[in-house]
Amino acid sequence: MRSDTPPDGSAPETCASAPRRRLLCAAVAAGLGAPLLSLAADTDPSKMPAQPGDRLAFASWDEDPRPVTPADVVLDAAPLSVYPQDGASGVTRENSRLNQILLLRLDPASLDDATRARAIDGIVAYSAICTHAACAVSEWAADKRHLVCPCHSSEYDPAKGAARVTGPTARPLPALPIKLVADKLVIDGPFSAALGAPAP
Numbered sequence: 001m002r003s004d005t006p007p008d009g010s011a012p013e014t015c016a017s018a019p020r021r022r023l024l025c026a027a028v029a030a031g032l033g034a035p036l037l038s039l040a041a042d043t044d045p046s047k048m049p050a051q052p053g054d055r056l057a058f059a060s061w062d063e064d065p066r067p068v069t070p071a072d073v074v075l076d077a078a079p080l081s082v083y084p085q086d087g088a089s090g091v092t093r094e095n096s097r098l099n100q101i102l103l104l105r106l107d108p109a110s111l112d113d114a115t116r117a118r119a120i121d122g123i124v125a126y127s128a129i130c131t132h133a134a135c136a137v138s139e140w141a142a143d144k145r146h147l148v149c150p151c152h153s154s155e156y157d158p159a160k161g162a163a164r165v166t167g168p169t170a171r172p173l174p175a176l177p178i179k180l181v182a183d184k185l186v187i188d189g190p191f192s193a194a195l196g197a198p199a200p
């Protein structure tokens with residue numbers, strides 16, 4: 001059992017209280033809170049969009065950068081902040097904030113059918129970029145098991161396709177189907193919707 005499981009019933013975690021690899025604290029620390037970037041034309045593999053077949057991995061600034069295994073993802077704990085990694089080259093696509101992915105494990109029985117179809121043993125993956133105004137969704141309401149955006153308090157239910165629960169956002173966080181390959185979590189298809197906020 002990992003020691004960084006948040007206490008039951010705690011208030012939403014913040015970067016000050018969460019372990020470094022959880023939530024989006026590491027990305028913020030690395031200065032990735034820059035304006036939203038276009039991924040479409042970028043040929044730098046570290047900035048390219050997530051590709052089916054990419055592994056999910058901890059970023060290079062994490063204390064233990066490597067591909068994620070199911071054992072890293074603790075039931076009901078705050079999300080891990082991870083990135084796609086090209087399995088062939090080993091390049092982690094960590095140089096675009098659009099590639100930030102929230103990875104968490106929930107009780108499989110709590111997932112709706114569509115979410116369960118994208119999950120592995122209750123492990124689900126979502127874009128970390130808020131669909132309201134593209135802030136990083138960086139807080140976790142442990143008592144409700146909701147993802148929370150700190151900018152305007154939109155909440156998403158990760159057991160229900162990250163559907164909006166409350167707040168100003170109009171649509172869910174895009175979901176990412178995953179599968180297990182050689183004990184590594186691997187992207188199994190495209191995001192369910194466009195990433196980021198709608199155009200103004």
Ligand code: FES
Nearest residue numbers: 130132133149152
């Ligand atoms: S940017 Fe997330 S709620 Fe506004």
